[in-house]
Amino acid sequence: MHCILCGSTSIAWKLSNRFYHCDICDCIMKPKSSFLTKNEEKGRYDLHKNDANERGYRAFVSPVVERIKKEQSCDAKGLDFGSGRDSAVVAQLQEVGYDIKSYDPYYFADEEILERRYDYISCTEVIEHFYSPQKEFQRLKDMLQKGGALYIMTELYSDDIDFENWYYKEDPTHVIFYTKKSFEWIKEYYGFKSLEINGRAIKLAL
Numbered sequence: 001m002h003c004i005l006c007g008s009t010s011i012a013w014k015l016s017n018r019f020y021h022c023d024i025c026d027c028i029m030k031p032k033s034s035f036l037t038k039n040e041e042k043g044r045y046d047l048h049k050n051d052a053n054e055r056g057y058r059a060f061v062s063p064v065v066e067r068i069k070k071e072q073s074c075d076a077k078g079l080d081f082g083s084g085r086d087s088a089v090v091a092q093l094q095e096v097g098y099d100i101k102s103y104d105p106y107y108f109a110d111e112e113i114l115e116r117r118y119d120y121i122s123c124t125e126v127i128e129h130f131y132s133p134q135k136e137f138q139r140l141k142d143m144l145q146k147g148g149a150l151y152i153m154t155e156l157y158s159d160d161i162d163f164e165n166w167y168y169k170e171d172p173t174h175v176i177f178y179t180k181k182s183f184e185w186i187k188e189y190y191g192f193k194s195l196e197i198n199g200r201a202i203k204l205a206l
């Protein structure tokens, strides 16, 4: 098995045979044999009760929404990648006049959306679902205009987390977990100019 982010073979089992750790990019991933099929994955997503009007969901994504409001203008072109059925990021930004589109492989699978360029892309609670993160980060980078920004939310793993009891790894649709070091690797490998990490809100800019 190769690391699904950096391609390295320098990976070792972590926690018996349920996860791998990569020495090069520091990601922790599940073996491909445990990935859900598309139908199983969609079945899980259909159960998500995310409603863009729901207060808790709005508050949860607000670090990304507020950051975009502060840094991007209404006429900048935005994309919410992995939006799900009803994105609270898109709803909150469109309500105040922002030009942001949704893309989701299950609910808004319009490939034409992926052929355009954007000033910013939001990607909240999505990257831990990537089956092919190397390809997906390349795609995200390629969709950004020069100077563009990628606003990510995910829960980073760090040594002060008790991995064995970490709830985040138990979601069957979560297949890869990142650390700060993983993001340093991503920044260098894809040629982003800057990286900022504030808790679970991460910004990469070109």
Ligand SMILES: [Zn+2]
Pocket: 003, 004, 005, 006, 007, 008, 022, 023, 024, 025, 026, 027
């Ligand atoms: Zn790796």
